[in-house]
Amino acid sequence: MRSPSKRSLLLAVSVVAGLLLLAAATRPGVASRPVKTFHLYVNDGEWEFADGEKSYIVGYVAYNSKFEEAPPGAKLPAPTIPSPEIRVKVGDEVHVFLHHNGHSHAAKDSAFANVTHTIHFHGMDLVQAYDGVPGVPAEGLPAKLLGGVPVGSVYEYKFVPEYEGTYLYHCHIDSSTHILLGMYGAFVVEGKKPNTIYGHHYDREYTLFFSEMDSAHNEAIRTRGDYEMLKWKTDYFLLNGRIFTDDLTNPLSTIADPRSVIRAKEGETVLLRLVDASFSHVTAFHPHAYHMKVIGIDGRKLESPYWKDTIPIASGERYDVLVPIIQKRKSIAHDHNLGGMVSTGKYPRGPLTIFAVE
Amino acid sequence: MRSPSKRSLLLAVSVVAGLLLLAAATRPGVASRPVKTFHLYVNDGEWEFADGEKSYIVGYVAYNSKFEEAPPGAKLPAPTIPSPEIRVKVGDEVHVFLHHNGHSHAAKDSAFANVTHTIHFHGMDLVQAYDGVPGVPAEGLPAKLLGGVPVGSVYEYKFVPEYEGTYLYHCHIDSSTHILLGMYGAFVVEGKKPNTIYGHHYDREYTLFFSEMDSAHNEAIRTRGDYEMLKWKTDYFLLNGRIFTDDLTNPLSTIADPRSVIRAKEGETVLLRLVDASFSHVTAFHPHAYHMKVIGIDGRKLESPYWKDTIPIASGERYDVLVPIIQKRKSIAHDHNLGGMVSTGKYPRGPLTIFAVE
């Protein structure tokens, strides 16, 4: 899978440079910190929505649930929206390997076919070698680092998360296009104490990832690699990659997705991690039947929490909220910006899910 | 007005089921709580804007200012934008009857002609029987509850508000369309102490309700009952249902509406209840000449108030703000998202009103 090309050798040099930076960043005497390793592979494919339509997408995939390195020649899973959630703990030494396996579903003559990729760990506040941003003049770093990870290469990102909370990771090459193709996922940093965040207890947790898609954009990228971005017109507003539909038995609906249906028991406290990677739509997340206590934003504890029943979330923001399950009831939770609830022009095809309390 | 049909009998069964839920929800020994009853009737009609154009709208109307039940055959008022504000007190036993009287102004062969309606009390955190949401599988509740209230029927919503603050109510059938047709109003829960909210004193109060309308959508719903929602293009950005115009004597302008012109005296404190039910426009409410102290959001007291002169409000949000009237002056207050100030393509046709301090 790895092709030790000239390019990757150069990248290897940058990895060494990065290691030095990492060494400088870690404190002496903490050699025993846990190491967590994740292998992510770029993969493209088709994503089917609950209305039966399909769209070209690109994502990061994991070979297995442990994010282990894929054996040579192993078949990779198809991409999903969002990409798999990564979980680490405060103080872990995190190693993320990005393997660029190419875009087997893109047209061969598409300008997208051989583009590079990176990972930007949004909110992690990393040094340049691990920040995933191309094109920034890099003092002391190889010029090739600037171009992103080419097809057939691998790059290692390393860092030690200092703050518990909710983050996201996404590609930062041609970002609007690569993100909107599907190259994003949640990145969660847990605190040291189980079921505790920012000092607050919770019984269960769910990550709700909001995003947008313009399927015409994705198809244009697949076939030509180019799109007039001012023509962007979102046709899918997504919660964890799905839309709701009136058909409650639809296996592709949000409510057939265990990541999105919020199950809890009376008396419990549910942590919701709200994440957004939109084009420009501001999602107004509104659960019925419950108020939410906002306890942290963008990976930082809120000193003065406040209560909301409708939270506007812009692209790149994260809200950590606690929901006390005050009573057995079933309710819905959805985007209250009504324009977000009409994917493909039809209501209620949008980010809507169910709170199912036993 | 009520037609005791098979449908309403089934609905009556669900009301009984709901009553049991209510009984379970109320604490024993508080039989003496005040009962507040409101009768709301679905009605449709025409709404005229300050530019002389008219649009089909649908709303909830009250027979009289006490929200009493209309006598058989009584003529109902025409709908307004927004629907009448409902006011109760913390601890009241609130009963709201929704009477669906049909859509006499819709084309008979419009798919909209016989649709059902409900009331969702946004932010009240109710059990399913009173939450106004169709289509959610309802354990122990009659299936018919799921479809909404049909033409010719009545449904009773019951609850006891626990938190003072500002809320809204709106239809939750085919929500994007029904809300945007005009089916929304403010719902205010007063505290026990007069002129006091969240422990803060105020001398006067105004409710400013922001919303959007696409008159082409409304006309399509009236005639066909169908609209390609991705074509939505707001042509009216509204404050309490109206736009401002350059003609200060226009009787249809915001500033001819006593609900919207903020009159106060020097030294007073004015409470503004900001409510929003937009399509996707984020209103940036900006009063000139005054800063606002944000004391509560979404029906909950803010422990750490803050000051703003421009408040972004997304659909479904409410802000309770205090304005100390520091000096005799006249000023304007408007949406600072400039795109909201150009209804019908012309400035200053948008949510703009006047602070008139004596």
Added chain:
Amino acid sequence: MRSPSKRSLLLAVSVVAGLLLLAAATRPGVASRPVKTFHLYVNDGEWEFADGEKSYIVGYVAYNSKFEEAPPGAKLPAPTIPSPEIRVKVGDEVHVFLHHNGHSHAAKDSAFANVTHTIHFHGMDLVQAYDGVPGVPAEGLPAKLLGGVPVGSVYEYKFVPEYEGTYLYHCHIDSSTHILLGMYGAFVVEGKKPNTIYGHHYDREYTLFFSEMDSAHNEAIRTRGDYEMLKWKTDYFLLNGRIFTDDLTNPLSTIADPRSVIRAKEGETVLLRLVDASFSHVTAFHPHAYHMKVIGIDGRKLESPYWKDTIPIASGERYDVLVPIIQKRKSIAHDHNLGGMVSTGKYPRGPLTIFAVE
């Protein structure tokens, strides 16, 4: 430059009336407060973007860096986006003269050619005579005040800023159009103690002004003076008037602008003053590598600061944030609302700049 016409005589009367108001507003016994005088001149011209395209703009210009009055017949600088930043201190007696010098670059038969202008000091909370708003019925003030400052006239605004913080000034005649043409700038009120804001220390500061432009709008105003505002389509999303481009040596790019490239040294604390005057785009400002401590909003100290890495900003809002420079690194900072990063349809042409830490 000043033409003592009938109009300006009438305006002079209003200035007298305004002076009386100012006298009433200032406290007795503080005659020794510093007087700060600024002369701003309306000027129009062409603005070139980093993609080589040019657009008609209108702005306020200063004759020199001291904002002194221009000698008769002096050539004025071309307008810039944004207009020059004005700086005063809490307690200063501020005098701002608006000279309307006409629109020499507009077509003579454009309806825009002879429009009036004003200055609204957004967030300053001024009495009507100095608030820059036309058309509001003015008790005790000459009717002519209502029309704005005509070509060839001058008007004096006077006030004493009470609160340190970040504000903006802009025209309030036909506001959506005049603002979007470029008539806006930052207005900063410093506290009495150097390098201190709201009691917090900072080492350096930058003002980042976000705005939008639709070059078709600007051209229509220049040639005809009229634009169907519902057709508004932003093609330039700007940071201090510029877009970023892939060409790092482009002299017109954001990163060739010393106002926008954030230079700092390890261990310092940087104050960023975020200001927004958008059409309706919500900018989601996201610096890589750093979290921001939000210490003040809309010109008021925040009692309970909080941390963010992505701040949504709507038109008219200001955020004062502190960035502790924790480590030597170079990173980018940009709008994370991806739609804002595709000016002219191409990524990364948007509000993107660089944090360059030595």
